[in-house]
Amino acid sequence: MTTAPLSHTSLPQSLHPTLPGHYYTDPEIFRREQEHVFETHWICAVRSADLAKPGAFRTAQVGRESVLVVRGRDGALRAFLNICRHRGARLCMEPRGEVRRALQCPYHAWTYGLDGRLSAAPGLTGMPDVDRSGYGLIPVALREWLGYAWVCTADEPPSFEETVVGAAVERLGDAASIERYRTEDLALGERVTYDVRANWKLIVENFMECYHCATIHPELTDVLPEFTDGFAAQYYVGHGARFAEEAEGFTVDGSAGFGTLPGVGPEQDRRYYAITVRPTVFVNLVPDHVILHRMYPMAEDRTVVECDWLYAPEVLESGADVSKSVELFHRVNSQDFEACERTQPAMSSRAYRAGGVLVPTEHHIGAFHTWLTERLGD
Numbered sequence: 001m002t003t004a005p006l007s008h009t010s011l012p013q014s015l016h017p018t019l020p021g022h023y024y025t026d027p028e029i030f031r032r033e034q035e036h037v038f039e040t041h042w043i044c045a046v047r048s049a050d051l052a053k054p055g056a057f058r059t060a061q062v063g064r065e066s067v068l069v070v071r072g073r074d075g076a077l078r079a080f081l082n083i084c085r086h087r088g089a090r091l092c093m094e095p096r097g098e099v100r101r102a103l104q105c106p107y108h109a110w111t112y113g114l115d116g117r118l119s120a121a122p123g124l125t126g127m128p129d130v131d132r133s134g135y136g137l138i139p140v141a142l143r144e145w146l147g148y149a150w151v152c153t154a155d156e157p158p159s160f161e162e163t164v165v166g167a168a169v170e171r172l173g174d175a176a177s178i179e180r181y182r183t184e185d186l187a188l189g190e191r192v193t194y195d196v197r198a199n200w201k202l203i204v205e206n207f208m209e210c211y212h213c214a215t216i217h218p219e220l221t222d223v224l225p226e227f228t229d230g231f232a233a234q235y236y237v238g239h240g241a242r243f244a245e246e247a248e249g250f251t252v253d254g255s256a257g258f259g260t261l262p263g264v265g266p267e268q269d270r271r272y273y274a275i276t277v278r279p280t281v282f283v284n285l286v287p288d289h290v291i292l293h294r295m296y297p298m299a300e301d302r303t304v305v306e307c308d309w310l311y312a313p314e315v316l317e318s319g320a321d322v323s324k325s326v327e328l329f330h331r332v333n334s335q336d337f338e339a340c341e342r343t344q345p346a347m348s349s350r351a352y353r354a355g356g357v358l359v360p361t362e363h364h365i366g367a368f369h370t371w372l373t374e375r376l377g378d
Contacts, residue, residue: 015359016366019373021352024199024344029376030300036375037279038063040154042164044281044294045069047148047188047308048077050096055114057103058096061296065153067140068092070103072114077144079151080137085118086110091137103137112137146283146292147184147310167277173238178275178283180263183290186310190326194305194333198340199347200280200297201372203305206336207274207282207293208234209362216335219328223247223254224272230361232274240271240285250286251324252331258288258315258322278371284329288312289322291329301344307333 011017023029045060046069057070059082066082068091082091084105091103091112102119104111111120116137124130141157143150143164150164159166168178196203206212210232213221221227224241243250249257250272260269264287273285284291289311296304309326316322346352358365 011357015357016363018355018358018365019201019369020355021347021349024201024347025300027300030199030297032376033297033372034063036377037372038297039065040152040375041158041279042143042150042152042160043279044148044277044292045079045151048144048184049147049188051077051149053098055099055101056097057092057099059092059094060151061298062151062153066090067151067153068103068137069142069149069151070114073101074115077142077149078114078116079140079142079149080116081140081153083138084108084110085135085137086121144184146178147186148292164277168275168283171234171237171275172273177238177268177273178285180265180268181261181285181290182263183292183310185313186261186290187313187316188308189289189311189316189322190309192307192330192333194307194337196303196305196337196340197301198303198337198344199300200295200303201368202340202343202347203295203303203337204276204279204368205365206340208232208276208365208368210235211359211361212339216339217332219252220332223250223328230359232361234274234276235361235364240268240273243270243272249288249325250328252327253324255324257286257325258311258320260287261289261312276368278368288315289325293333305333305337 039062043062045067046058050058051069051071054071054073057068060067060069067079068082069077069079072078084091084107086105086108089105089107091105102111102113109122110118113119116139118132118135141152143160145164165175169175172178210227211230213227223244225244226241244254247254249255251257269287275283277283280295282293289309292308292310294306298304309322311322
């Protein structure tokens with residue numbers, strides 16, 4: 001006997017539908033996501049401290065655009081489209097680097113100051129009618145928050161306070177609850193880049209739920225035992241998952257971590273909070289460090305994820321061993337991404353043509369699906 005794919009017209013009340021499978025495999029849908037999601041929303045591009053000196057730059061893929069973030073001689077961060085105004089050559093091919101005084105196109109040597117202004121070009125003095133200010137690099141909106149530079153390539157970016165800061169308010173109840181961690185003052189203890197062969201939405205959905213936690217995250221549920229019930233931290237506004245009584249810290253073996261960050265109050269101590277900032281950022285808060293994920297969707301079936309572990313500067317300066325702290329969420333990441341890669345091939349199966357289902361502890365993922373389809377006009 002064969003079983004037909006599920007129909008969503010008569011689901012039991014306990015189940016909600018997911019997106020159909022082609023939303024995870026169709027190149028045309030991915031192109032529309034690039035245009036209507038990644039290129040119109042705030043994207044976390046680079047950690048500000050990574051660009052410590054004037055002339056330091058980093059590039060980031062934002063939808064179909066390459067965005068160049070550079071530290072100016074005045075100390076300010078600025079963002080531009082990584083495109084020469086002459087013939088469209090890409091200015092910086094490397095993902096990161098440092099220039100002394102200017103950015104020069106390697107094709108025809110058009111040269112731009114760190115403020116984006118056209119400063120020189122072969123034969124430019126013989127073209128007195130060319131307004132240098134009018135042929136500078138195309139600026140991209142940039143805001144700094146949590147110690148990161150967020151960029152938006154839209155001509156009219158949405159409100160940063162409503163969309164980015166608002167995600168923290170929606171999850172925690174107020175902006176102060178995340179600002180107490182003073183992420184902008186923390187230091188980078190570890191960074192791991194993962195190349196995940198899965199659609200970016202599978203990674204978002206996985207992060208938002210904990211129905212899978214008891215199955216694939218034994219180290220995490222040892223520290224956060226309430227996750228075995230399937231309810232993720234993001235299911236409840238303001239709720240932080242409490243550490244196990246026997247866990248001394250948020251480490252792979254439950255051993256002690258480090259001193260509580262100065263701004264973290266007693267109500268947030270020994271608790272874990274997770275925040276999704278749509279479309280591509282996850283923030284994880286624990287008393288002694290912060291873990292931040294940035295996703296860069298590269299294709300309908302490939303996503304690069306950069307994960308930072310951030311600690312109080314004095315912890316790193318003391319030479320403290322953070323490996324057990326890093327290892328816990330590195331294992332969680334590896335377990336999650338393996339699960340997403342296991343799921344990706346099935347998205348093109350006849351069995352998932354109409355999609356799957358969400359059980360009650362996953363129902364909040366439906367809000368993410370609604371958010372996405374509204375932006376795609378579906």
